Amino acid sequence: MFADCLVVSKDFSSNWVIEIKERLNYEAIGQVIVYKDLLEEDYPWLGSLKMGIACLYGDNRLEPTCEKYGIEVFALRKF
Incomplete structure (x- = not known):
């Protein structure tokens, strides 16, 4: 299992x-x-992790699903 990025404060x-x-x-x-x-x-010990997806292009059809599951979308562009 390899997540692309794990950010720990x-x-x-x-x-x-x-x-x-x-x-x-x-x-x-x-x-x-x-x-x-x-x-x-x-x-x-990490506690409850927040979820995010960093992408160049967002998708207006999928972003409501991300919001429903608590996934933050970091998109540079939307289509």
Whole structure:
């Protein structure tokens, strides 16, 4: 299991698992959800992880699903 990016704050108060893709897609959504669950299980001291997807292109059809599951989308462009 390899998440693209794990951001851990000094005091462990705001930790993120972030998937990086060129375009927001189904794969990225599934990956970040699974990585969050596995990392929280394997490293409970991280606490509750926030989820994010960093992408060049967002997708207006998929962003509501991300919002529903608490996934922050960091997109440079939307289409």
